[in-house]
Amino acid sequence: MTTSAQQDSSTPPPAIHVHQLSFRYRGANEDDTSPKTSTEEASAPSTIEDISFTLPAGELLLIAGPSGSGKSTLIKCLNGLIPNSYKGVLSGEIQLQGHTTKGLKLRDLAHYIGTMLQDPDKQVVGSTVEQEIAFGLENLAVPRPEMRQRVRNALEQLHLERYQGRETFALSGGQRQQVAAAGILVMQPAIMLFDEPFANLDARAIDELEQLIANLQAEGRTVVIVEHRVEEALRLNPDKVLLLHEGKQAFFGPTAQFLEIADPTQVKLPVEATLRTIPATAQPRDWLLQPITLGEKDQQQATEPILRFEDVHYRYGLFSEEILRGISFSVQRGETIALLGPNGSGKTTLVKQALGLLRPTKGRVSLYQDDTRKLSVAQLAARIGYVFQSPNAMLFAPSVTEEASFGPTNLGFTKERVQEAVQASLKALDVDAFEQRSPFSLSFGQQKRVTIASVLAMQSSILLLDEPTAGQDHRSYMNFMEHLRDLPGLDALLFITHDLDLALRFTKRVLLLKDGRLVADGVPLEVLSDAKLLDECNLRPTSLLHYLLGTRQQVS
Structure with a gap:
């Protein structure tokens, strides 16, 4: 040529x-x-x-x-x-x-x-x-x-x-x-x-x-x-x-x-x-903002928080800098929360306290009123599911099905329940076509969905998802959010993310971390309307946020 x-x-x-x-x-x-035969190709x-x-x-x-x-x-x-x-x-x-x-x-x-x-x-x-x-x-x-x-x-x-x-x-x-x-x-x-x-x-x-x-x-x-x-x-x-x-x-x-x-x-x-794609009969704000609500009936009966952080401090080494500096907040049954903050602000370190992967150097974390210090990682895993930021930190099995089956099998699910849970989670994340493939042969976005499906198959009461939209196309991301909306037995959702649109569209509460401290806690649009706070926490306003703030001012 x-x-x-x-x-x-x-x-x-x-x-x-x-x-x-x-x-x-x-x-x-x-x-x-x-030989590369036409049949193989x-x-x-x-x-x-x-x-x-x-x-x-x-x-x-x-x-x-x-x-x-x-x-x-x-x-x-x-x-x-x-x-x-x-x-x-x-x-x-x-x-x-x-x-x-x-x-x-x-x-x-x-x-x-x-x-x-x-x-x-x-x-x-x-x-x-x-x-x-x-x-x-x-x-x-x-x-x-x-x-x-x-x-x-x-x-x-x-x-x-x-x-x-x-x-x-x-x-x-x-x-x-x-x-x-x-x-x-x-x-x-x-x-x-x-x-x-x-x-x-x-x-x-x-x-x-x-x-x-x-x-x-x-x-x-x-x-x-x-x-x-x-x-x-x-x-x-x-x-x-x-x-x-x-x-x-x-x-x-x-x-x-x-x-x-x-x-x-x-x-x-x-x-x-x-x-431009919203139906003429729909209200744009209602179309754009559809926060996930979990177990409304159970919320009315709930009085005690299901997850509580009380003055939690953490440092990785005896002489290292403190990563968490007195974090206190509670999670009620039915809540969907976005945890936002700059790189290195302590977001991932914070949620690992709830999982028992890290233990507070000072303070207390309670899960369903039980002090997590008294619970093993296996006991915590039966109640709370966590998807790591990097799929590479989770994937290990030779096939997608074996990957997704590992968690529920180790939790003692019956064979029938494992099969049912795995099939449902793989389908929900649109990776069921890869069930016999090695997860290491998939794209990053597909690997991320496999790790999420693996945690969903464990049917945990609380889900903690670290950067769930990373590597995801918009359609997969939206389908996954709709699946979470209808997931039975789910008490609370917490997203660790830099995605402001995820917080605005699908959650009812935002926690904002900076330098290991909780600097804001409230309704997403209220917290994210503070331009000075966004700048201090390295958060960039999106076109959706600008639109919502503009329409709110017009209504006012």
């Missing part, structure tokens, strides 16, 4: 040129020597099929689409993880900076392209922040004086200087995300790929990442972003949008044309796009 770059040597080659790219993962019974459909686009150097491309549409697979093809690490049947052509990627090893590709993965836990390998950022440079044998300078520059650009010597395991998920970005930045590739970069970040970290991307473009770098939160990505003014659906290219072109054809039930768009 002859490209335009080859036809005219005076024209700089495009940063990325993809032509008729298709890929299917290798089947469980295939190896490198297996028919039984294992391509994950991506016939993708073609060209991106000029210095432009920003947004790749959007539902979970499982092939976005992460396309990224793996661009950065060389396919076929170097993930085997299968690859066809078509990829050129980076005018050079074909065929036959290039990951080490060679690192000079052209760098990737920030969707899940930072799969990328961070260094024991300290400084070691992590220097890891790639060490592998390329960069001279030590230059290495130190480039690491120092990356730390300054992302305002990570105070974490330079910090152990990476002690960082929050959002902080690890920033460290992963710094590790790519020091490599100085011409093309940078960001897979769901905003998923675990607070507003300040998003601002810093957006500024970094703007600076990269100003330097002539090419940027590719994969993001479900299209509303956030649009702030970067992408030059082009590539929309994938079921592995195929549904659209490639300018952002303005994408917004005309995009379906707000598939990708998260600004509220103005959602308003």
Whole structure:
């Protein structure tokens, strides 16, 4: 094939040129020597099929689409993880900076392209922040004086200087995300790929990442972003949008044309796009805000809180900084709560106190009036279910069904009850089609849904979900919320999130943490209407919040 770059040597080659790219993962019974028969190919459909686009150097491309549409697979093809690490049947052509990627090893590709993965836990390998950022440079044998300078520059650009010597395991998920970005930045590739970069970040970290991307473009770098939160990505003014659906290219072109054809039930768009889809007979506010209410009859009879934190303090080590500083609040039966706050504010540390994974260094946590200090982790797990922020921290089984069956089996469910609970939870999370697949072969969003389904199958009375919308397309996210609305036997829901729209649309109460302290507790719109408080807690107002505040003022 002859490209335009080859036809005219005076024209700089495009940063990325993809032509008729298709890929299917290798089947469980295939190896490198297996003949690829037409029967095998028919039984294992391509994950991506016939993708073609060209991106000029210095432009920003947004790749959007539902979970499982092939976005992460396309990224793996661009950065060389396919076929170097993930085997299968690859066809078509990829050129980076005018050079074909065929036959290039990951080490060679690192000079052209760098990737920030969707899940930072799969990328961070260094024991300290400084070691992590220097890891790639060490592998390329960069001279030590230059290495130190480039690491120092990356730390300054992302305002990570105070974490330079910090152990990476002690960082929050959002902080690890920033460290992963710094590790790519020091490599100085011409093309940078960001897979769901905003998923675990607070507003300040998003601002810093957006500024970094703007600076990269100003330097002539090419940027590719994969993001479900299209509303956030649009702030970067992408030059082009590539929309994938079921592995195929549904659209490639300018952002303005994408917004005309995009379906707000598939990708998260600004509220103005959602308003266009609301029936004329419906009240927009009632359509947009539908908080989940649990067990209304039981609420009338409830008097005692089902979960209580009393002056809870916590520090990870005897001489380490205190993470929780006197947290006190109660959860009543029937409540749906969003726990918001900046990266590193103590949100995940707080909920782990309720699970017995961590115990307060001072204060008391009670679950159904029982002091959690007197309960084992197994006893707590029978009442309270927790979905970790990273699927990688939970998944271990060889198949999705075995993964989802593990919890209820260990809780002593009968075989029939296990089967019924697993089937219902997998269907609710739209992962029942993958029941015999390895969870490690799924996309990040699908893995996240498998972990949620695994916890739902345990039929806990209280659910704690850490960043449940990370990696989720809008349709999967909305379907899951509707399932929670009708879940029997559920006493309370608590979401740990940076997603203000989740708090506004589906919860009745917001808890706001900052520096290990509870700084606000109340009705979502009331708490989130305080612009000064939002800024102090690194929370960015969304188009939905602006719309709701605007309509409230009109009514007033």
